[in-house]
Amino acid sequence: QQPVQSPQAVILREGEDAVINCSSSKALYSVHWYRQKHGEAPVFLMILLKGGEQKGHEKISASFNEKKQQSSLYLTASQLSYSGTYFCGTDTTSGTYKYIFGTGTRLKVLA
Amino acid sequence: DAMVIQNPRYQVTQFGKPVTLSCSQTLNHNVMYWYQQKSSQAPKLLFHYYDKDFNNEADTPDNFQSRRPNTSFCFLDIRSPGLGDAAMYLCATTRTGDSREQYFGPGTRLTVT
Numbered sequence: 001q002q003p004v005q006s007p008q009a010v011i012l013r014e015g016e017d018a019v020i021n022c023s024s025s026k027a028l029y030s031v032h033w034y035r036q037k038h039g040e041a042p043v044f045l046m047i048l049l050k051g052g053e054q055k056g057h058e059k060i061s062a063s064f065n066e067k068k069q070q071s072s073l074y075l076t077a078s079q080l081s082y083s084g085t086y087f088c089g090t091d092t093t094s095g096t097y098k099y100i101f102g103t104g105t106r107l108k109v110l111a
Numbered sequence: 112d113a114m115v116i117q118n119p120r121y122q123v124t125q126f127g128k129p130v131t132l133s134c135s136q137t138l139n140h141n142v143m144y145w146y147q148q149k150s151s152q153a154p155k156l157l158f159h160y161y162d163k164d165f166n167n168e169a170d171t172p173d174n175f176q177s178r179r180p181n182t183s184f185c186f187l188d189i190r191s192p193g194l195g196d197a198a199m200y201l202c203a204t205t206r207t208g209d210s211r212e213q214y215f216g217p218g219t220r221l222t223v224t
Contacts, residue, residue: 002153030211041201041215042154049211087153089213097142097161097205099213101153 001025003090003102011108012078020073020105022088031064031071032089032099035082042087045073050094078109114138115216117202123222124192132187132219134202140214143185145177146201148218154201160185161207189221197223 003024010018022031030049034042048064048071059076071090075082088102115136124130134143141162146154158177159166165177174196176188189196202216 032211032213034213041218042213044212044214047211091211096166097207097211098156098159098166099144100156101146104153 002100003088005086005088005102005105007105008103009106009108011110012082013110014080015077016109018075018078018107020075020086020088020107022071022073022090022102024069024090024092026069026090026092028064028066028069028071028090028092029094030091031062032091033062033071033073034087034089034101035084036087037084075107078107080109080111083107083109115202115204115214117200117216117219119219120217121220121222123224124189125224126193127191130189130192130221132189132200132221134185134187134216135183136202136204136214136216137183138204138206138214139182140204140206141182142205142207143179144201144203144205144213145185145187146203148199148201149197157187192221192223194223197221 003022006021032047033045036042062073064071086105089099118133144159145157148154157171160179174190178186199218201218203213205213
């Protein structure tokens with residue numbers, strides 16, 4: 001079952017914040033977050049493991065709520081370079097290393 | 112630099128003519144993946160190898176096959192491409208352990224005429 005992301009699309013001005021949510025119908029072992037620019041391969045941002053802490057670097061961070069089977073990606077003080085499509089990738093079973101991508105969120109940052 | 116390489120970057124094939132896409136990696140990762148990505152959609156997992164163990168997704172068409180002759184190389188064979196198989200094909204790798212970071216190749220854009 002493909003994880004569902006919300007919102008589907010968001011437009012920001014430089015410096016604004018955004019939150020992208022990823023919701024699964026199955027219990028999650030780990031969640032990856034990726035950013036993909038048009039015509040390029042996805043780029044790994046971070047991973048959150050079951051039982052792990054919230055992660056982040058600079059202005060991008062993420063949280064993982066195991067009970068709700070959800071993860072959220074937080075983008076603060078957005079920059080033009082943040083534009084792209086964001087995907088969560090979920091692994092529902094420990095040890096399989098099988099990742100299913102979420103539905104995606106298109107983010108555009110305007111000057 | 113260690114990386115994931117996909118060849119060719121662009122492939123044009125005719126309807127029904129078999130085609131093979133290749134992926135190689137210098138990362139010595141033990142898990143390799145093939146994803147299909149159509150325009151404005153998320154990457155869709157087709158197969159993955161965990162060491163030598165092959166894992167086929169239930170909804171991957173029989174028309175798609177894969178081979179992994181050694182740790183570094185992986186191939187995607189499309190036996191009889193249809194127009195609906197036109198897509199970007201992405202190869203990715205990871206190493207088992209806590210890191211679990213997936214490294215993607217640049218992709219092969221397949222066009223079916």
